[in-house]
């Protein structure tokens with residue numbers, strides 16, 4: 521009897537598609553504006569989009585230009601209890617509206633200001649809600665912190681895998697050892713040090729990792745983007761994500777004409793760094809005016825796309841992937857589980873085997889079999905560009921959307937289209953809704969942080985001259 525129960529459990533765990541996930545994908549596709557229902561659209565076919573937290577630890581101890589957080593953010597105390605309660609509530613909304621599986625960013629201020637125990641508890645909450653969490657940090661963290669997070673007080677491993685995004689660029693001030701970076705290249709040892717800590721954690725304690733490298737781009741560092749990619753692609757980062765700066769957040773930190781670093785100019789620099797053109801239409805995540813993505817791998821110093829957008833056979837393979845494997849949850853499955861899921865898909869649709877074999881043969885031919893043998897290593901690296909919108913556009917566009925109105929102004933209409941197809945959502949437990957991160961930072965953050973400042977004041981240890989009241993810092 522117990523054996524039968526176990527078999528049923530295995531059967532359920534290895535079903536290629538979770539019906540709840542399939543339903544969430546269908547809802548996502550139905551809600552997308554027609555303009556983004558392109559052949560390469562990932563939303564609604566393989567994923568529901570990315571998610572992020574807000575208002576759970578707004579404070580940061582570095583200074584960026586620009587900074588997307590509101591002026592009040594640094595006046596809010598970091599409080600692990602507040603973080604856990606609010607992340608739980610936000611994950612509940614995301615779980616209900618976006619389904620059982622998604623990638624979610626633990627983001628707000630600086631995540632490492634959370635004590636390791638609180639950080640670990642929050643990651644566990646996110647996982648319990650079916651989220652694959654990624655912690656966002658400026659990367660100026662100590663190895664002790666990382667070990668305490670990964671291993672716990674008893675020294676035993678508590679996470680098999682961690683995902684972090686490290687933000688490094690010369691527009692950030694206050695990093696220990698390099699308070700005002702003179703160039704992007706000067707930050708390379710810090711980029712390497714950050715990645716090395718994770719490599720050691722894996723080697724010594726068996727904790728797998730995924731690392732993203734994030735960089736804000738303005739006219740001041742645009743022409744250094746290519747060198748960052750060339751110098752750092754082998755450090756261990758699986759993703760290089762670039763954010764052209766937007767006029768959003770704290771207006772005291774707006775110092776340049778950010779729009780001079782246009783999306784095309786930034787993408788051209790990324791291509792220069794990758795040493796090849798990058799086709800961002802093969803796979804699309806939401807609106808390409810918000811996100812451009814190119815998936816591929818390095819063999820030695822050369823990057824190759826997984827799929828060549830100029831080859832109709834690769835595009836047919838992509839379509840087959842969406843059709844037969846789109847509903848399979850790759851990231852959230854244990855390796856053995858995934859193998860069984862794939863085996864069940866193959867058993868049902870054997871025609872995908874020759875398609876996959878032919879695609880793999882083309883990919884090997886493109887990379888060069890000799891190069892693969894010589895390099896003995898294939899390193900998957902994804903290039904991303906995410907272009908936030910300006911608060912001056914998002915505010916009025918969002919207000920009209922709340923009234924169910926479409927703007928006549930082409931600029932606001934474009935903003936509305938992009939918001940409607942948003943790939944990056946945040947949950948609001950107070951009214952059970954999701955909002956695009958652009959709206960969160962442009963419209964909602966100021967009031968939310970003003971309220972948090974009252975709720976979690978930073979206590980000033982100086983006491984008033986008269987009386988013994990402890991007063992909140994201004």
Ligand code: SF4
Nearest residue numbers: 810908942943957958
């Ligand atoms: S957060 Fe803004 S820029 Fe990013 S995907 Fe959503 S609408 Fe587009």
